[in-house]
Amino acid sequence: MTELDLVFRARRVITEYGEVDRCVGVKDGAIVAIEPYDSALEAPEVVELADDEVLLPGLVDTHVHVNEPGRTEWEGFASATAAAALGGVTTIVDMPLNSIPPTIDVAALEVKRKAAETQSHVDVGFWGGAVPGNENELRGLHDAGVFGFKCFLLHSGVDEFAPLPPEDLEGVLEKIAAMGSQLIVHAEDSDAIDRAKTTHGELYATFLASRPRGAENLAIAWLLERARWTGARVHVLHLSSSDALPMLASARRDGVRVTVETCPHYLTFDAEEIPDGGTQFKCCPPIREAENRELLWQGLADGVIDVVVSDHSPCTAELKHLDTGDFGTAWGGIASLQLGLPAVWTEARRRGHTLLDVVRWMAENPARQVGFTTKGHIALGYAADVAVFAPDEAFVVDKTKLHHKNPVSAYDALPLAGVVRSTWLGGEQIDLNQPPRGRLLARGTA
Numbered sequence: 074m075t076e077l078d079l080v081f082r083a084r085r086v087i088t089e090y091g092e093v094d095r096c097v098g099v100k101d102g103a104i105v106a107i108e109p110y111d112s113a114l115e116a117p118e119v120v121e122l123a124d125d126e127v128l129l130p131g132l133v134d135t136h137v138h139v140n141e142p143g144r145t146e147w148e149g150f151a152s153a154t155a156a157a158a159l160g161g162v163t164t165i166v167d168m169p170l171n172s173i174p175p176t177i178d179v180a181a182l183e184v185k186r187k188a189a190e191t192q193s194h195v196d197v198g199f200w201g202g203a204v205p206g207n208e209n210e211l212r213g214l215h216d217a218g219v220f221g222f223k224c225f226l227l228h229s230g231v232d233e234f235a236p237l238p239p240e241d242l243e244g245v246l247e248k249i250a251a252m253g254s255q256l257i258v259h260a261e262d263s264d265a266i267d268r269a270k271t272t273h274g275e276l277y278a279t280f281l282a283s284r285p286r287g288a289e290n291l292a293i294a295w296l297l298e299r300a301r302w303t304g305a306r307v308h309v310l311h312l313s314s315s316d317a318l319p320m321l322a323s324a325r326r327d328g329v330r331v332t333v334e335t336c337p338h339y340l341t342f343d344a345e346e347i348p349d350g351g352t353q354f355k356c357c358p359p360i361r362e363a364e365n366r367e368l369l370w371q372g373l374a375d376g377v378i379d380v381v382v383s384d385h386s387p388c389t390a391e392l393k394h395l396d397t398g399d400f401g402t403a404w405g406g407i408a409s410l411q412l413g414l415p416a417v418w419t420e421a422r423r424r425g426h427t428l429l430d431v432v433r434w435m436a437e438n439p440a441r442q443v444g445f446t447t448k449g450h451i452a453l454g455y456a457a458d459v460a461v462f463a464p465d466e467a468f469v470v471d472k473t474k475l476h477h478k479n480p481v482s483a484y485d486a487l488p489l490a491g492v493v494r495s496t497w498l499g500g501e502q503i504d505l506n507q508p509p510r511g512r513l514l515a516r517g518t519a
């Protein structure tokens with residue numbers, strides 16, 4: 074057999090066949106051998122996992138706002154990908170907005186790729202944006218390798234990324250279906266939000282009432298029918314309203330091509346516990362009631378929700394207006410790239426889920442959503458992107474020790490289970506003191 078570069082020997086390896094004890098052999102960055110634990114695989118580097126450690130596939134986070142260039146003071150590729158690596162995430166896919174320019178044509182994609190190229194500690198792919206007037210850019214972006222297109226159905230939060238008018242959506246879906254791409258959608262209905270009470274002040278209940286479940290339900294229903302008519306693939310981003318689960322399940326039963334994600338914060342926090350003035354918890358759609366959270370967990374258990382990804386969307390501490398605690402003026406977004414795995418694991422195991430479930434939601438399914446054929450699994454021929462995880466070690470989150478750019482965190486002071494002890498990209502341990510080795514990914518290349 075050809076000489077290996079690296080061997081992992083672990084009592085617990087998460088594979089597509091379950092949790093097993095194995096030796097995993099790596100050559101040229103790929104997994105080339107998976108043998109019984111006691112087999113005599115040899116390599117210059119042998120990593121023996123401790124008895125409390127589990128070898129996981131590196132997580133794939135398909136919902137990250139890096140914000141560079143343009144709003145690099147909010148977040149940049151160096152800090153975001155450092156946070157990712159420390160959180161066991163080996164691949165991110167960057168959202169097309171909050172950076173300037175937004176990724177709505179090939180020239181803007183090139184600007185993004187240049188910014189990411191030399192700074193990224195993990196692999197990075199890109200979504201494109203679908204905005205009014207860029208219909209003729211979609212094909213070019215697709216050919217340049219974006220993984221699909223994001224649109225909003227209401228104001229996005231930044232003026233340079235406009236929402237698609239309702240009457241444009243069907244045409245855009247037809248274009249996207251013809252390319253074999255997908256539309257990923259921020260699904261809140263603009264009219265419903267406009268008619269809801271506006272937010273100002275520090276009461277969380279007032280903020281919650283300004284982003285009602287009905288706005289999400291309506292937008293999702295509306296999107297599902299257009300997906301049904303056009304046959305296009307759609308993906309519902311950051312599902313917060315559990316009311317929408319039955320119609321999502323129903324549409325899928327009918328053959329509508331829809332996938333669904335939710336985020337660690339919707340699975341961790343609840344509206345009843347969020348303190349007034351706690352703008353670190355502000356995100357859109359909002360974190361809802363405890364009863365809603367439990368139904369989202371049920372949606373994961375039932376397989377209606379496929380994917381759990383961070384929606385890592387940081388800003389500067391000033392823009393969170395923590396001093397006034399005003400939900401009306403604070404930026405909406407939660408940064409959790411480094412904490413998604415322990416946050417989800419902490420809540421998952423309380424509800425009887427295993428690491429196999431967590432890996433399915435956070436590695437396998439997001440990898441499948443974007444068409445990766447070498448990521449998201451520990452399997453022969455796959456990239457040796459892995460994390461060494463100690464699921465029973467606990468820690469308390471300290472926002473000042475997180476690696477994303479600005480020390481704001483909804484998770485600050487929260488005790489969590491599960492520590493990422495090391496993360497490996499293409500068979501080499503990620504060392505933040507070494508030059509970054511992350512690659513830029515185009516659709517179909519990983």
Ligand SMILES: [Zn+2]
Pocket residue numbers: 136138168384385386
């Ligand atoms: Zn987002």
